[in-house]
Amino acid sequence: MNLNKVKIALFATTLFFSLGAGATQSLLQGYSYDHPKLIHDLPFAKHHAVLQVSQDDPELWNLTLNNATNMLQYFGEDKVQIVVVAYGPGLKMLLKDSPVAKRLQTLDAQGVEFDACNVTLQGMAKKLGHVPELAPESVIVPGGIIRIMQLQQHGYNYIKP
Numbered sequence: 001m002n003l004n005k006v007k008i009a010l011f012a013t014t015l016f017f018s019l020g021a022g023a024t025q026s027l028l029q030g031y032s033y034d035h036p037k038l039i040h041d042l043p044f045a046k047h048h049a050v051l052q053v054s055q056d057d058p059e060l061w062n063l064t065l066n067n068a069t070n071m072l073q074y075f076g077e078d079k080v081q082i083v084v085v086a087y088g089p090g091l092k093m094l095l096k097d098s099p100v101a102k103r104l105q106t107l108d109a110q111g112v113e114f115d116a117c118n119v120t121l122q123g124m125a126k127k128l129g130h131v132p133e134l135a136p137e138s139v140i141v142p143g144g145i146i147r148i149m150q151l152q153q154h155g156y157n158y159i160k161p
Contacts (some may be wrong), residue, residue: 026140028118036150038081040111043082050151052160054144056089058087061100063161068112077110083151087117087144091124096133108137132134
């Protein structure tokens with residue numbers, strides 16, 4: 001096992017125990033770039049979109065969530081697979097105390113996945129001295145950019161609001 005995989009596994013274990021079981025989901029263990037996993041299985045989805053959030057801007061977060069809502073309304077919840085990927089300063093959107101936390105709950109219930117960049121999370125933890133608490137709807141992925149690339153490679157339409 002290479003050193004990066006060991007580091008990711010150790011960080012994921014630490015994160016799991018620091019947040020408590022069930023608080024946040026993770027796709028770190030067994031991650032395969034060639035075989036994307038999703039939290040919400042939507043086998044009848046004909047449309048696929050990945051939305052990027054990389055700025056610390058609540059207005060932009062709301063615009064992104066409005067875009068997701070509009071796609072759900074237009075295509076129908078079971079016909080569109082939407083993944084919102086947050087990294088860099090945009091990861092603050094997925095923190096437990098985010099101003100859009102209630103909207104995350106609503107959209108998660110409608111099948112929207114919210115992916116949190118592990119690279120950014122590790123950087124925030126180093127700076128803060130502790131792992132910041134993510135909203136329970138968050139799904140930890142190895143890297144935000146890597147996740148976007150992966151989903152694009154598998155047919156997702158890339159959208160940056």
